Amino acid sequence: MKKVMLEGNFAAAEAMRLARIGVVSAYPITPQSPIAEVLSEYTGDGRLDAKYIRVESEHTAMSVAIGAQLTGVRTGTATSSVGLALMFEMLGVAAGLRLPIVMPVVNRALVSPWSLWCDHQDSMAARDTGWMQLYAEDCQDVLDLCLIAYRAAENGDVLVPTMVCMDGFFLSHMSQAVYVPSQQDVDDFLPPYQAKNLKLDIADPMFVNNLIPPTEFMEMRYQQHTGFSNALPVLNTAMKEFETQFGRSHSPIEPYCCDDAEAILISLGSMSGSVKEMVDQYRAQGKKVGNLKIVSFRPFPEEDLVAAIPRGARVGVLDRSMSMGAPAGPVCNDVRSAISNQGLNVRIQGFVVGLGGRDVRPVAITSAFDRLLAGQYDKDVQWLDMSDNAMTLRQYREAI
Amino acid sequence: MLTIKDPTKGLVAHGVSTCAGCGLELAIRVILDVMGENTIIVIPPSCSALFSGFGNETTLRIPGVQGNLENTAAIAAGVRAGLEYQGKGDINVLGLAGDGGTADIGLQSLSGALERGDKILYVCYDNEAYMNTGIQGSSSTPMGAWTTTTPYGKPVKRKNLMQIVGAHGIPYAASASIGYIDDLRKKVVKAKAAIAEGPAFLHIHAPCPTGWGYDPALTVELAKLAVSTRCWNLFELVDGSKVNITKKVNKVKPAEEYLTPQKRFTGIDATTLAMVQTQIDKDYARLELLAGLSCETDSAA
Numbered sequence A: 001m002k003k004v005m006l007e008g009n010f011a012a013a014e015a016m017r018l019a020r021i022g023v024v025s026a027y028p029i030t031p032q033s034p035i036a037e038v039l040s041e042y043t044g045d046g047r048l049d050a051k052y053i054r055v056e057s058e059h060t061a062m063s064v065a066i067g068a069q070l071t072g073v074r075t076g077t078a079t080s081s082v083g084l085a086l087m088f089e090m091l092g093v094a095a096g097l098r099l100p101i102v103m104p105v106v107n108r109a110l111v112s113p114w115s116l117w118c119d120h121q122d123s124m125a126a127r128d129t130g131w132m133q134l135y136a137e138d139c140q141d142v143l144d145l146c147l148i149a150y151r152a153a154e155n156g157d158v159l160v161p162t163m164v165c166m167d168g169f170f171l172s173h174m175s176q177a178v179y180v181p182s183q184q185d186v187d188d189f190l191p192p193y194q195a196k197n198l199k200l201d202i203a204d205p206m207f208v209n210n211l212i213p214p215t216e217f218m219e220m221r222y223q224q225h226t227g228f229s230n231a232l233p234v235l236n237t238a239m240k241e242f243e244t245q246f247g248r249s250h251s252p253i254e255p256y257c258c259d260d261a262e263a264i265l266i267s268l269g270s271m272s273g274s275v276k277e278m279v280d281q282y283r284a285q286g287k288k289v290g291n292l293k294i295v296s297f298r299p300f301p302e303e304d305l306v307a308a309i310p311r312g313a314r315v316g317v318l319d320r321s322m323s324m325g326a327p328a329g330p331v332c333n334d335v336r337s338a339i340s341n342q343g344l345n346v347r348i349q350g351f352v353v354g355l356g357g358r359d360v361r362p363v364a365i366t367s368a369f370d371r372l373l374a375g376q377y378d379k380d381v382q383w384l385d386m387s388d389n390a391m392t393l394r395q396y397r398e399a400i
Numbered sequence B: 001m002l003t004i005k006d007p008t009k010g011l012v013a014h015g016v017s018t019c020a021g022c023g024l025e026l027a028i029r030v031i032l033d034v035m036g037e038n039t040i041i042v043i044p045p046s047c048s049a050l051f052s053g054f055g056n057e058t059t060l061r062i063p064g065v066q067g068n069l070e071n072t073a074a075i076a077a078g079v080r081a082g083l084e085y086q087g088k089g090d091i092n093v094l095g096l097a098g099d100g101g102t103a104d105i106g107l108q109s110l111s112g113a114l115e116r117g118d119k120i121l122y123v124c125y126d127n128e129a130y131m132n133t134g135i136q137g138s139s140s141t142p143m144g145a146w147t148t149t150t151p152y153g154k155p156v157k158r159k160n161l162m163q164i165v166g167a168h169g170i171p172y173a174a175s176a177s178i179g180y181i182d183d184l185r186k187k188v189v190k191a192k193a194a195i196a197e198g199p200a201f202l203h204i205h206a207p208c209p210t211g212w213g214y215d216p217a218l219t220v221e222l223a224k225l226a227v228s229t230r231c232w233n234l235f236e237l238v239d240g241s242k243v244n245i246t247k248k249v250n251k252v253k254p255a256e257e258y259l260t261p262q263k264r265f266t267g268i269d270a271t272t273l274a275m276v277q278t279q280i281d282k283d284y285a286r287l288e289l290l291a292g293l294s295c296e297t298d299s300a301a
Helices: A008-018 A033-045 A058-070 A081-086 A088-096 A121-125 A139-153 A183-189 A214-246 A271-284 A302-307 A330-341 A362-373 B023-035 B072-085 B099-104 B107-116 B161-166 B181-194 B216-228 B255-259 B270-300
Strands: A002-007 A023-026 A051-054 A102-107 A132-135 A162-167 A175-180 A253-256 A263-267 A289-294 A296-298 A314-319 A348-352 B039-043 B064-066 B092-098 B121-126 B172-177 B200-205 B235-238 B242-245
Touching: A002 A008, A002 A139, A008 A033, A008 A102, A008 A139, A008 A162, A008 A175, A023 A033, A023 A058, A023 B072, A033 A051, A051 B072, A058 A081, A058 A088, A058 B072, A058 B107, A081 A088, A081 A121, A088 A214, A102 A121, A102 A139, A132 A139, A132 A214, A139 A162, A139 A175, A139 A183, A139 A214, A183 A214, A214 A296, A253 A271, A263 A271, A263 A330, A263 A362, A271 A289, A271 A362, A289 A362, A302 A330, A314 A330, A314 A362, A330 A348, A348 A362, B023 B039, B023 B092, B023 B121, B023 B181, B023 B200, B023 B216, B039 B072, B072 B092, B072 B107, B072 B121, B092 B099, B099 B107, B099 B121, B099 B161, B107 B121, B107 B161, B121 B181, B161 B172, B161 B200, B161 B235, B172 B181, B172 B216, B181 B200, B200 B216, B216 B255, B242 B270, B255 B270
Parallel strands: A023 A051, A102 A162, A132 A162, A263 A289, A263 A314, A314 A348, B039 B064, B039 B092, B092 B121, B121 B200, B172 B200
Antiparallel strands: A002 A175, A132 A296, A253 A289, B172 B235, B235 B242
8 A cells, every 4th residue: 555645635536536436527616626627637547437527517516426326337526615505405316316425525614705715614504415424634534534435325224425524725735645545455345336226227217206295205214314324333334344454443433532531622624633632732731631533423423422421521512613593513512412312411512613714723722621621611602712803893884 | 127017109108197288298209209218318397297207106118317407407417427437328318308497497507518518318398487386487488478477478588598509519409399290200310319429409399278378279289370470480400500490481470370379478468569579570580591591501511
């Protein structure tokens, strides 16, 4: 296995190439564009034997992927931000048709105001569309999680499409030495794609996706729900099989120094690296803190997550998006729900950090840890590392 | 695999849930008769979705998928790409959408597929409004027509869809009508042959007794009247430039003869009627001019 300097976008494209996707439909958007570009190079120079469909929008990108995958081909597309939002209608179609499309999502803030930079609002807005969501911490994760995603998503008991989310610029444009497996090893891990449910086949004609009555709709949604129920054990198995094949371990959640922790910060994606660095610094001062990284946000690994939190520990969640009008960000809301569903009575402090490309700086992480260690709890979500002018910035309303 | 047990001749079941006198039903029977069973169809939610079927029932013997309203061309392009990747490029891919799904919300994905040269046949059956949702106006609704969203008559002229499609320079595009079945059949044959080279497009006039307000027995007659009044012109556009009028209308009837039998034009005033007639005359004159230019180009070459 060779090590190559790769930016996150290229790590995703490598994984798609190694997975032998047969149809690519891609539309460029910052910061995803390098994926669309490099896949066109691969198909043009023969490194990837695939049809490259240069689509006119993200809506069409997903529509083409759906049409092609229905004929029995593994397809590939990728997007970001408003592109994912434009694709929204078709996300539900892919999920409902049980097409296990794997799509890298390069996380970028949604409008308005415009931002080119990272937060998780785009993928969080799509979290109920019926897609699995895996969040990468580094560029190696991007490649590994994509391969794991194909393996888990295409399992006949799952058949759920999957987003592999990477933080825009922090991962998409950051170079890292990444182990790139051989084609043979990936072929052993990922058998050729076969349509396991609905398909378009002249030899076996069926009409797919017609109107169905209320007497059947709920049952078909329940089938999707069951696919998700199966997804977590299948994902765990796929990660173990990945470790056997490639030697790197992955898990739906990754606790760091949590066993004896008095304060734990839960995080997703690249900021987890910064949190772990701060954990090391606190531990050096004798302060028992830990980080709990969620890799699989959908399916949500509720039991493992709650089990990883020692009794008595104070817990905060760093959300890189906000669920406006809800008590906290989407990850915090889910963690609270999980804690309650597991019969525990623990107050979870919600934090919002790093929106619109803002770094999750040490000052944000230390203020969160210090609040938890001091036993401070506020039922309102705390927005960290904000400027003092938050409420006067660009306020053009007449003074009352 | 299900065994299909019904005595239907052809690829469309007898007894479908379209309205009595549906122009679209005539069209799809002819289209699939020519395209044959080696065809995969893409249908949006629309009147054509009555052929997708409901629940466990479908009306079609060929594989198909119901997409969304705006992406018939995009899904067809995806199906085509998947088939080509697997070496099954001999299978025809057919999109069948209405005027709303084509000229309005589906125009972007159609334009994308036409520009890319995706080898699909896209058929727009034009019943001149959103009929399946309850007769709302589309960009293909003619001037003066009542719909539920143009209750006082549509104040502007319709979009020239053939000209838009022609601007993409695709191998074959044609307007057709269910009033001229032989002409329609010939055009489907040509379109089927053309998709070996690139996209083909058919724009089929499909009168709708429910939405237009006329006796269902008169569908074919009305379709013919649309042509003989030059309200709907039958022509081909080859490679986006060569225009061939397939039904020349020499003894033109006044537009009024076509409009009067339809309740949707009941409230049309004299001024609008005059504007409609002027537009019809201009459109036909332009069509003849283009056809003449095509002949000159031919003889020059």
